[in-house]
Amino acid sequence: ALLTGWALRQDVAASGGVPELDLWREQRMRSCLAAATADGERAAVVVGAFHAPALRAPSAEPVAVSSSATWTTSLIPYTYALLDARSGYPAGIRDPEWQHLVLDAAGDPGALEDALTRAAVRVCAELRALGHPSGPADAREITRLAGDLARLRGLPAAGRGELVEAVQTVLTQGEPHGRGRAVARAMETVLVGTRAGRPAPDAPRS
Structure with missing residues (x-):
């Protein structure tokens, strides 16, 4: 699974680059991971394989966020129909x-x-x-x-x-x-x- 995520990321990077929104999200993931392990403790991370390579690079350059950016968050209950691979979810599973x-x-x-x-x-x-x-x-x-x-x-x-x-x-x-x-x-x-x-x-x- 990690190899598949790495390959998908390589393809995306070679065809226009990782979307800025993903880079922002990964920067946030790295900061949370750094905070959780600051005292030398170990942490387990549940994350899509696409993002795993970004978490291996804690020294990556910070991503600038436009001051004019506006954010809207919607939390919805996730359904098995959305989790199914045929829904279009790249990391989905069959049935x-x-x-x-x-x-x-x-x-x-x-x-x-x-x-x-x-x-x-x-x-x-x-x-x-x-x-x-x-x-x-x-x-x-x-x-x-x-x-x-x-x-x-x-x-x-x-x-x-x-x-x-x-x-x-x-x-x-x-x-x-x-x-x-x-x-x-x-x-x-x-x-x-x-x-x-x-x-x-x-x-x-x-």
Whole structure:
């Protein structure tokens, strides 16, 4: 991830330079990091890989901020739909809700199998809500096929790839358009998810 962020930054720097707003933000990050480690303490920084190279250069020249600059800050609850890579967020991930379930499984193949079963049932329920026939037998077959694919591939449990392939095989029935689109919509609801964060209680209002 750090190498990818470094490569992206190199590309941006070579094609016009890092945007001034990012440079201001990174200057602020460096000052906070310096303050946190001033007494010799260590600090952990949660930051996008694009910005990590800038934090390795505490002696970088300060960025001049125009005195006429005006600032407006808006804090919004972040949603899984925004975190999904297909939203256009460069550092996003595919199917955040599924990744959340995998994280909760904590490497336990049995827990991951349970998560896959729940996801299969929810996809079938969403598809049925969209007016397409789908039931418990479909969910059971999705789970069975995903597990078979995992065993064929030598995996300890089925993952996202096996789940997606199994859902496509069992539910789309060779229809990439009509029913296939409904299946894709059901999968988006279940695998991307609808979770939303919330600003911290002490966050200032704009």
